[in-house]
Amino acid sequence: MIDEGKFHTQEMTNRLEQDIREKFRRSGYTLTSQRRAVLEALRDTRGHPSAEDIYLLVKKKNPRVALGTVYQALSVLEEIGVIGSKHWAESPTRYDLNTEPHLDIRCRRCGEVAEIPGVELGNLEAQIQENTPYSVSSTTLVVEGLCPTCQKE
Numbered sequence: 001m002i003d004e005g006k007f008h009t010q011e012m013t014n015r016l017e018q019d020i021r022e023k024f025r026r027s028g029y030t031l032t033s034q035r036r037a038v039l040e041a042l043r044d045t046r047g048h049p050s051a052e053d054i055y056l057l058v059k060k061k062n063p064r065v066a067l068g069t070v071y072q073a074l075s076v077l078e079e080i081g082v083i084g085s086k087h088w089a090e091s092p093t094r095y096d097l098n099t100e101p102h103l104d105i106r107c108r109r110c111g112e113v114a115e116i117p118g119v120e121l122g123n124l125e126a127q128i129q130e131n132t133p134y135s136v137s138s139t140t141l142v143v144e145g146l147c148p149t150c151q152k153e
């Protein structure tokens with residue numbers, strides 16, 4: 001049997017030691033226990049949790065944590081590029097450990113967010129720059145639909 005928890009912990013540890021630690025070092029911020037707890041909550045959540053979801057998870061291990069602390073940690077983690085965020089209308093901002101360009105789809109009915117496999121964002125930004133006089137600084141694509149469960153109902 002594959003121990004999924006162990007695998008993800010190992011994966012997280014590798015990223016922490018290399019990528020995340022390096023980003024913290026360069027930014028001048030410290031990887032505090034609270035920021036680490038937020039990263040671990042993100043790792044342990046399937047899908048793309050909101051700040052409130054992350055807060056509830058962190059609170060299980062550290063009952064004294066405040067929602068504001070979680071928001072501050074998320075803001076720093078996003079600022080230094082350790083996590084990404086996406087926002088769909090009528091839904092709280094969702095956070096993601098996957099900072100590579102990728103598409104996520106949100107179910108309009110139950111709110112579940114899932115990564116879309118097999119679709120490349122490709123050179124969308126380069127194409128936009130070719131076709132407009134703008135210099136593109138960021139692109140956010142929001143995809144919505146109905147998940148398989150909600151399609152049946």
Ligand SMILES: [Zn+2]
Nearest residue numbers: 107110147150
């Ligand atoms: Zn759904």
